Amino acid sequence: MATMPASASDLLKSFKLKTKQQELLIRVSILCLVYILAFITRLFSVLRYESMIHEFDPYFNYRTTLYLTENGFYDFWNWFDYESWYPLGRIVGGTLYPGLMVTAVLIYRILRFLRFAVHIREVCVLTAPFFASNTTLVAYFFGKEIWDSGAGLVAAILIAVCPGYISRSVAGSYDNEGVAIFALLFTFYVFVKAVNTGSLAWSLASAFGYFYMVSAWGGYVFIINLIPLYVLVLLITGRYSMRLYVAYNCMYILGMLLAMQIRFVGFQHVQSGEHMAAMGVFFLMQVFYFLDWVKHMLSDTKLFQAFLRITVTSAVAVGGIALGLGMVSGYISPWTGRFYSLLDPTYAKDHIPIIASVSEHQPTAWSSFMFDFHILLFLFPAGLYFCFKRLSDATIFIVMYGLTSMYFAGVMVRLILVATPAVCLISAIAVSATVKNLTVLLRSKNKVVQTGSTKGSGGSKSSSKALLDQSQPFQKNGAIALLFGAFYLLSRYATHCTWVTSEAYSSPSIVLAARGAHGNRVIFDDYREAYFWLRQNTPQDAKVMSWWDYGYQITAMGNRTVIVDNNTWNNTHIATVGRAMSSYEDEAIEIIRSLDVDYVLVVFGGVTGYSSDDINKFLWMVRIGGGVFPVIKEPDYLVNGEYRVDKGAAPKMLNCLMYKLCYYRFGEMMTEYGKPPGYDRARGVEIGNKDVKLEHLEEAFTTSNWIVRIYRVKPPNNRW
Amino acid sequence: MGRTSSTKEDAGALFHSLRSAYAATPVNLKIIDLYVGFAIFTALIQVVYMAMVGSFPFNSFLSGVLSCVGTAVLAGKSNFLSPLFAKDLPPERAFADFVLCNLVLHLVIMNFLG
Numbered sequence: 001m002a003t004m005p006a007s008a009s010d011l012l013k014s015f016k017l018k019t020k021q022q023e024l025l026i027r028v029s030i031l032c033l034v035y036i037l038a039f040i041t042r043l044f045s046v047l048r049y050e051s052m053i054h055e056f057d058p059y060f061n062y063r064t065t066l067y068l069t070e071n072g073f074y075d076f077w078n079w080f081d082y083e084s085w086y087p088l089g090r091i092v093g094g095t096l097y098p099g100l101m102v103t104a105v106l107i108y109r110i111l112r113f114l115r116f117a118v119h120i121r122e123v124c125v126l127t128a129p130f131f132a133s134n135t136t137l138v139a140y141f142f143g144k145e146i147w148d149s150g151a152g153l154v155a156a157i158l159i160a161v162c163p164g165y166i167s168r169s170v171a172g173s174y175d176n177e178g179v180a181i182f183a184l185l186f187t188f189y190v191f192v193k194a195v196n197t198g199s200l201a202w203s204l205a206s207a208f209g210y211f212y213m214v215s216a217w218g219g220y221v222f223i224i225n226l227i228p229l230y231v232l233v234l235l236i237t238g239r240y241s242m243r244l245y246v247a248y249n250c251m252y253i254l255g256m257l258l259a260m261q262i263r264f265v266g267f268q269h270v271q272s273g274e275h276m277a278a279m280g281v282f283f284l285m286q287v288f289y290f291l292d293w294v295k296h297m298l299s300d301t302k303l304f305q306a307f308l309r310i311t312v313t314s315a316v317a318v319g320g321i322a323l324g325l326g327m328v329s330g331y332i333s334p335w336t337g338r339f340y341s342l343l344d345p346t347y348a349k350d351h352i353p354i355i356a357s358v359s360e361h362q363p364t365a366w367s368s369f370m371f372d373f374h375i376l377l378f379l380f381p382a383g384l385y386f387c388f389k390r391l392s393d394a395t396i397f398i399v400m401y402g403l404t405s406m407y408f409a410g411v412m413v414r415l416i417l418v419a420t421p422a423v424c425l426i427s428a429i430a431v432s433a434t435v436k437n438l439t440v441l442l443r444s445k446n447k448v449v450q451t452g453s454t455k456g457s458g459g460s461k462s463s464s465k466a467l468l469d470q471s472q473p474f475q476k477n478g479a480i481a482l483l484f485g486a487f488y489l490l491s492r493y494a495t496h497c498t499w500v501t502s503e504a505y506s507s508p509s510i511v512l513a514a515r516g517a518h519g520n521r522v523i524f525d526d527y528r529e530a531y532f533w534l535r536q537n538t539p540q541d542a543k544v545m546s547w548w549d550y551g552y553q554i555t556a557m558g559n560r561t562v563i564v565d566n567n568t569w570n571n572t573h574i575a576t577v578g579r580a581m582s583s584y585e586d587e588a589i590e591i592i593r594s595l596d597v598d599y600v601l602v603v604f605g606g607v608t609g610y611s612s613d614d615i616n617k618f619l620w621m622v623r624i625g626g627g628v629f630p631v632i633k634e635p636d637y638l639v640n641g642e643y644r645v646d647k648g649a650a651p652k653m654l655n656c657l658m659y660k661l662c663y664y665r666f667g668e669m670m671t672e673y674g675k676p677p678g679y680d681r682a683r684g685v686e687i688g689n690k691d692v693k694l695e696h697l698e699e700a701f702t703t704s705n706w707i708v709r710i711y712r713v714k715p716p717n718n719r720w
Numbered sequence: 721m722g723r724t725s726s727t728k729e730d731a732g733a734l735f736h737s738l739r740s741a742y743a744a745t746p747v748n749l750k751i752i753d754l755y756v757g758f759a760i761f762t763a764l765i766q767v768v769y770m771a772m773v774g775s776f777p778f779n780s781f782l783s784g785v786l787s788c789v790g791t792a793v794l795a796g797k798s799n800f801l802s803p804l805f806a807k808d809l810p811p812e813r814a815f816a817d818f819v820l821c822n823l824v825l826h827l828v829i830m831n832f833l834g
Contacts, residue, residue: 204824257828261828298738
């Protein structure tokens, strides 16, 4: 039963390996290669730039990890941060998910124990790729549990390079999702294993997996709603069994208890509307257990049917009344805005502008799906077909996971990440089942010749194959052609994924690159230049006001107190900053002085053509400020509903603080050959107000490409 | 009507047959059932107490109630003497799992008690 060409099998036979051992060797070597591949495909930005932390949120995680290494766990768990949200401060210990930081520090301690003198930053940068490799292993075992080991291998390969996952787990992207997707897949795998075996040990492992997920990411709400939904579907389709009872109950009770140890989560498992589904299903399971016991006790089925009807209706009624009472009395809080906007996508735009303004929360376009999934998009329905053909507890789970996560991926771009493991697994089932059927066809032709001579030994299976072969003579050629087609598709997928990773998902966002006039690469390192200027040239207790996007980076790299940062927990404080930025300078200076601000930082892309600067984000500042302070009205800044910065712009726009700070001294600047001075390359227009005079602020620092501009607040004039 | 009276008769017949079937179960099982019932009874007492004096250290209340519910559920499903038990696991393994889960449960409860 050789499964590969003659020379390789001879080579392996020369090692005196039996077929089972050959198969094991191939599987292990494939898994090792996939492990290494998953790690190295995420290293593009480390090779091109340097080993640094990307984006905004990872800087906060890095700062907390640094604090944890220096001060130990007890201080970290009880940390009150004075350096952000001045003058309110932030209870860091109670408002973060510690899983990522604790994991990184654990790896750091282990490496230090083995006498590898690494810096914590290196560990932080490479944590995400390491966990991505571990995810591929879990995907293999999960595929093996659902279908067979072939599907597991394909799943591991698909998820190793899938761009949907790579986007949030490149080296340097030190964010919660890098660890959370591993925890998610691990929890699901162990839970399905528990349902399949009915053992308490596996359920305990799934409770621990759930605990790790809760400690790592706020998206754990997906688990605590998907698993009860899955249990409910199994109960409705008549698949109740003792194994399901054991698995769900142990996981729910222990998982809930463990999850409540995280201060940020607190008592939400018993008080929040988002977690009530799990509790409801828990009580329903007890009812089913009771019914099962009664059924076993009684021998009269007619009596049992009547009893069944009464019990189920009364149980559902009692549950409904309890839930209603809880919600009406306010004890059970309704769904929070973040998750409610998943069910009703228009909710955030009308009620919570901060959630609506985050670019990752926008609905997904088809191009994003194609970009992130490539061939998996059409392999997903094919895999669903195969799953429905062989329904079992495990395949029902993966179908539900796939469908729910695809719905949510359609609502919010960020959630493509959660859908990726499901899509990879289901597509792997499609690929593996198709390839298996095709290779069986290929091998059967050889078998027909043999069973022709030894009659009756093959049995009905090979004789039916023989029948098939005689009616369609070109089956073997068709199978070979289809196999080549499958190989071509998979190789195109690998090429596409590597290209996407290299082009789109490997930029650190804090260092910008562009092509110069001669085709050479030009690096803009302005952000770090500005933050280090702050660190070295301002007093220790200086307070910096900027828009909330840059808060984490300023505290992590500039080491100065900020007014608002990316945590966005206090909308009024952010609205105050937004109001200051959109008022005239005289009104703004009142707010600035009341907040004790010493420096104001703005990001300006007019000289370089950088389009994610503060002028392009300005309307969000107006909207958020106007949401709390009605004195700021958005139509004041627009002309005929249009947002302009040139001569035809609204007068309030031309004189507000943000405009003045961005375009101070810009009127004399020549940015492009053949254009007048003061030509804004990001907006593509010549600015309207070139003669900007500042009365209460003075320019402190502008970076070499004018991307970051820092202004000092002048002390009030003496009143001789 | 006829239906309600037959339902009443059904309920009565149900109750009687359940009672007789339960009396036929071995003593071991009845002891374990008593243990589960005791755990749930303790949980109910705690809930009534909380209703009387208020729920201030909520974490302590939760850990107390959940430890009772947890032991009840674990005992209920590790009950390998019960005829409902899934047959694929040997009893020693089931008992070891039971001990491990109880250990984890009580460690977490002790941490959560505050």
